[in-house]
Amino acid sequence: MSPYSSDPEVVARVTGAVKTYGRQRALDGLELELRRGQWTGMIGPNGAGKTTSMLAIAGLIPLDAGTVEVVGERVTGPRPDRVGWVPQEIALYGHLTGRENLEAFGALHGLSGRELRDQVAWALDWTGLGVRAEDRVATYSGGMQRRLNIACAVLHRPQVLLLDEPTVGVDPQARLRTFAMLQGLRDEGVTLLHSSHELGDIETRCDSLHMIDQGRSIASGTVQELVREVVGGQAVATFEIGGLEHQIAGLERQPGGTWTAHLDDPAVELPGLLSAIQTGGGQIEGLDLHRPGLREAFLQLTGRELRE
């Protein structure tokens, strides 16, 4: 019996995954769960093992130890009918048109006849590439190629979609378009795993988050849970103050000469603090309000910035 048949909400599970390339340990006991219909972000520094873990979930590489299960079955090889894979590098036929690419990938995934035609029509609409359908893909912009690349991986409607940095090198407008496409898939119940170095994207788009470092899982949960657990939920107000003569309750002097306060609810607590500073003879020359987020949580957990 599948170890997770007891929890139908878990669509994919990686347990104790180890993968070594020569002397390089790419995965070192990775644990990961994808929950049905959730959009999970995966973050970690370069070389953390994000691509390798996706290749393992897609059944495209064998593990040295550990298991991967998708929809209740152990993964022993590729199952593109269940798991769609969008690699970091664009994998399209540049000399073929957008439509021909979709037809080729659809056929590769077992679609034919009416079903193939319908799915190609859906993909052209979904990607907004209908007007360029008959143009050769080599003439598409980078953002268009990325959208088509994603469409080719989901034409046959797999339940799980793995996306390896799907918006790398894409301009802001094209990114929004890609995210709208992914949101649409998620709303249809597709389970997404999306690796990225863009913390802002993960913070705002994903339902949950998985952090990995050196082939190991270091934290997972919703962004709010993770940030609160690791760095606390308080906002930090940093003041530059001239002429302050008295110590003010709640304000701490910092080595650079600034003052900081930790606030649970800045809207409620700031006004009192500002008037206490003025009453104490201080002139507020600068104020920065910052709520620690994923970046700080990552730094705290690993001692490193995400891009080093």
Ligand code: ATP
């Ligand atoms: P990035 O953010 O740079 O894409 P990543 O988190 O996706 O990195 P992986 O590509 O999974 O990391 O690589 C994990 C480690 O395994 C790295 O040290 C990498 O150099 C190594 N590695 C990955 N694939 C191979 C391979 N085919 N041969 C040798 N080493 C590999």
